[in-house]
Amino acid sequence: MQLVAGGLLGILVAYVAWRANSLTNNGAVAAAILGSVIFGFGGLSWAVLLLTFFISSSLLSHAFRRRKLDLDEKFQKGGQRDWGQVVANGGLALVLVLVQVGWPSATWVWWTYAGALAAVNADTWATELGVLNRARPRLITTWRKVERGTSGAISLRGTLAAAGGAALIGLVAALFPVAPFNRWMMIAGITVAGLAGSLVDSFLGATVQVLYYCPTCQKETERYPQHLCGTSTSYLRGWRWLNNDWVNWICSLAGALAALGAWLLIGINQG
Numbered sequence: 001m002q003l004v005a006g007g008l009l010g011i012l013v014a015y016v017a018w019r020a021n022s023l024t025n026n027g028a029v030a031a032a033i034l035g036s037v038i039f040g041f042g043g044l045s046w047a048v049l050l051l052t053f054f055i056s057s058s059l060l061s062h063a064f065r066r067r068k069l070d071l072d073e074k075f076q077k078g079g080q081r082d083w084g085q086v087v088a089n090g091g092l093a094l095v096l097v098l099v100q101v102g103w104p105s106a107t108w109v110w111w112t113y114a115g116a117l118a119a120v121n122a123d124t125w126a127t128e129l130g131v132l133n134r135a136r137p138r139l140i141t142t143w144r145k146v147e148r149g150t151s152g153a154i155s156l157r158g159t160l161a162a163a164g165g166a167a168l169i170g171l172v173a174a175l176f177p178v179a180p181f182n183r184w185m186m187i188a189g190i191t192v193a194g195l196a197g198s199l200v201d202s203f204l205g206a207t208v209q210v211l212y213y214c215p216t217c218q219k220e221t222e223r224y225p226q227h228l229c230g231t232s233t234s235y236l237r238g239w240r241w242l243n244n245d246w247v248n249w250i251c252s253l254a255g256a257l258a259a260l261g262a263w264l265l266i267g268i269n270q271g
Contacts, residue, residue, distance in 0.1 A: 006040025009047065013054070022058040023081050030083035034090045042097045045176035046113065050093060052172045053117045056165070057124040088248035089120045092256060107178040108263050114173035114190045115259020116252040118166040119197025123251050125165030126198055130158020140199070141206045151222065151244075152206020159195075166194025166255075181266060189262030197255025204247045210238035 014032035017023045023031055031054075039047040081089075096113045103109065130137065136145040137153035146153050170190030174183040212224045212233035219227075220236055222244055227233050 002043055003040040006038075006043075006047070007036040009039045010035030010037075013051065017054070017058060020058070020062075021080055022061065023086070024083075026083040027081045027086050030086040031081075031090075034086060034094050037094055038090070038097045041101050045110075046093075046097055046100075048176075049114060049117055049169065049172055050090070052169060053089075053121045056168060057121055057128075060125060060128040063128070084245040085248070088245040089252065091249060092116045092252045096256070107181075108260055110173070110176070110178045111186075111190070111259045111263040112256040114169055115193040115197070115262075116256040118169035118173075118190050118194025118259070119201075119255020120248060120252050121169050122162035122166040122194040122198035122255075123201045123248065126154075126158040126162035126202075129161035130155050133157040139206050140202045147219075150220075151209055151211060152202050152204075154199075154202050162198040163191060163195050166198070167191040169194060185266050189266055190259055193255050193258035193262055196258040197251045197253075200254040201247055201251035204242070204250060208239050209242050209244065209247050210240050211236045 011032045013035055014023065014028045017031060018025070018028035035050065038050055093113055093116055096109055096116065100106070100109045100113075131148050133148070133155050135155065137148060137150070137155040137158065138144060139146050139150065140152050140154050167187065170187040173190055174186045177183060177186065209222075210224075211220050211222060212227075213220050213236040214223075214227035214229065214231050214233050216229050216231040217227060221227055221233060224233050
């Protein structure tokens, strides 16, 4: 019954998100499959945590949309998530729920799952709210001021937003405690892990993420093969395979590993 209910819920959520223009057609299919597996095998706690990420990040993607339209030229994709973005943000979560099925007594799996979602939620919140800052952000590697929306740029508002997105996941994860961990320590551990993952995302964006250049607009962009103006973009820098989807996946992995480290550290101290 849990598998059936999970499958129906996954399809329903994907359909509603598709109708709300949060997902493309292939994004909705990917979300339905991913959600069905996680909801079906993970049960209520896993479903609630994934929905917390998806709903909060989707709402922020649609919020203040007019103020963010001029930045669309920077980003690889628009407000609608396609299958690549769905897998980048939730692929690791799917792997972890299958690990949980085979190893149901492993408390670290829940921590790593929460850390992965905290990282991608922190990254989304930082992007969606950080770009609203009128002051120019700074590149995380050199600290020089850059244009809003530049890959690898951070700001105080964006960092605070990232911490808020990670803390939300930590708070919800603590509603379903595993083992005798202190709830507040779990919230703190997941929040720090999520923030760490988002900073890894920014570092990759500033160093090795692939970027392109539009000769007409004379601006760097993540978009390829064409800019929004219709001009073909040319390779500028970075590893050609490391696009924004891969950076997001690494962000989730970094958050998961940081949360695993927090689980180990807190467990040792409690012991």
